[in-house]
Amino acid sequence: MVIDFFKPGRSILHRFDPRAKLLMLAVFVSCFFLPVQLWVMAIYLACLVVLIIACLGLAELGRSLAAIAPVLLIICVLTPVFRRGGAAFWSPFGFPLLTSEGLSEALRLLLRFTGLTLSFFIVFRTLDMNDLILALRWFGLPFRVALIIIVSLRFIPSLFVVYKNVQDAHTLRASRGKKAGFFQRTLPVLTSVVIQAIRSIPSLAMALETRGFGRGGRRTEYRILLMGLGFGLSLAAAVLLTALLFLPLLY
Numbered sequence: 001m002v003i004d005f006f007k008p009g010r011s012i013l014h015r016f017d018p019r020a021k022l023l024m025l026a027v028f029v030s031c032f033f034l035p036v037q038l039w040v041m042a043i044y045l046a047c048l049v050v051l052i053i054a055c056l057g058l059a060e061l062g063r064s065l066a067a068i069a070p071v072l073l074i075i076c077v078l079t080p081v082f083r084r085g086g087a088a089f090w091s092p093f094g095f096p097l098l099t100s101e102g103l104s105e106a107l108r109l110l111l112r113f114t115g116l117t118l119s120f121f122i123v124f125r126t127l128d129m130n131d132l133i134l135a136l137r138w139f140g141l142p143f144r145v146a147l148i149i150i151v152s153l154r155f156i157p158s159l160f161v162v163y164k165n166v167q168d169a170h171t172l173r174a175s176r177g178k179k180a181g182f183f184q185r186t187l188p189v190l191t192s193v194v195i196q197a198i199r200s201i202p203s204l205a206m207a208l209e210t211r212g213f214g215r216g217g218r219r220t221e222y223r224i225l226l227m228g229l230g231f232g233l234s235l236a237a238a239v240l241l242t243a244l245l246f247l248p249l250l251y
Contacts, residue, residue, distance in 0.1 A: 005157065006128045011055035013126045018135040019225060020234035021127055027242045028119040032112045034246075038104065041111045044245065048118045056125060064121045065114070072110055079106040129153060134225050147208070155204065159197060166192045 008014070013021070031044045052061045080102030089098045124132075132153075133146045167189050225231070 005124050005153065007056065007060070007125050009055065009126065011126070013051065013055040013122065015230075016126075016237075017225070017231045017234035018127055018131040019138055019231065020238040021123055022132075022135050022139070023235070023238045024241060025119060025123045027238070027245060029116060031245050032115040032119075038107055038111065041108070041115070045111055045115045045118070048115060048122065052118060052122050055122065060125065061118075064118060068114065068117050071113065075109050075113065076106055079109055124153075130223075131225075134223065138225050151204070151208075159193065162196050163189065163193050166196070 016024075028044070028048065032041060034041075049061060052064070080098050083102035083105045084099050086100030086102075086104075089100070089103065129150055133150050136146050136149065137143070170185070170189055170192075
């Protein structure tokens with residue numbers, strides 16, 4: 001069993017050429033590492049939020065933010081503790097816990113981590129895995145590396161689905177007596193997941209063999225990405241977006 005993160009749709013981003021979409025991903029990722037002010041980084045993040053809502057919907061945005069909410073909470077709690085320079089805003093018992101430096105660094109990390117997550121989310125949510133591999137191959141990535149990437153992106157997430165199914169099965173079979181501890185509940189589930197993963201090795205090996213993994217000789221292509229009008233328009237849009245996003249560096 002494999003899981004595909006791609007969500008079909010007819011939005012403008014779904015119709016984008018996959019090669020231009022990967023270029024846009026590189027641009028958005030680099031934007032959150034630029035030496036710009038916080039309000040500029042906030043504008044970058046706002047653009048991503050608007051793009052996700054327009055192409056995928058508000059529910060998808062909420063789902064992606066909910067997945068990283070624990071990490072964002074940890075950033076908010078721990079970052080000000082280790083950055084205590086600047087003016088002190090809150091100093092319980094004379095110990096500065098919240099300072100201007102700590103607040104600024106926490107906001108920067110929040111914007112950066114959220115921006116990186118949403119950048120990868122919107123690209124992989126609107127990009128079919130087959131098109132992703134074709135785009136990577138077009139950029140010169142070796143076949144073996146491309147195959148490893150697509151197996152990781154499709155097979156590894158399926159283990160989380162197996163874990164959830166096994167967990168539900170163990171919950172249904174559990175007795176209504178004394179409540180088990182964390183390790184007593186988790187260890188049998190993890191054992192079952194490991195067994196399921198080992199049992200899936202022959203199927204995965206056969207899938208790799210049918211795709212010619214390990215064979216010598218020149219590989220043939222069943223489908224290739226063409227250099228047509230769609231690619232030209234997508235590339236032009238990606239270049240225009242790059243110019244707009246990097247414009248604040250000139251000021």
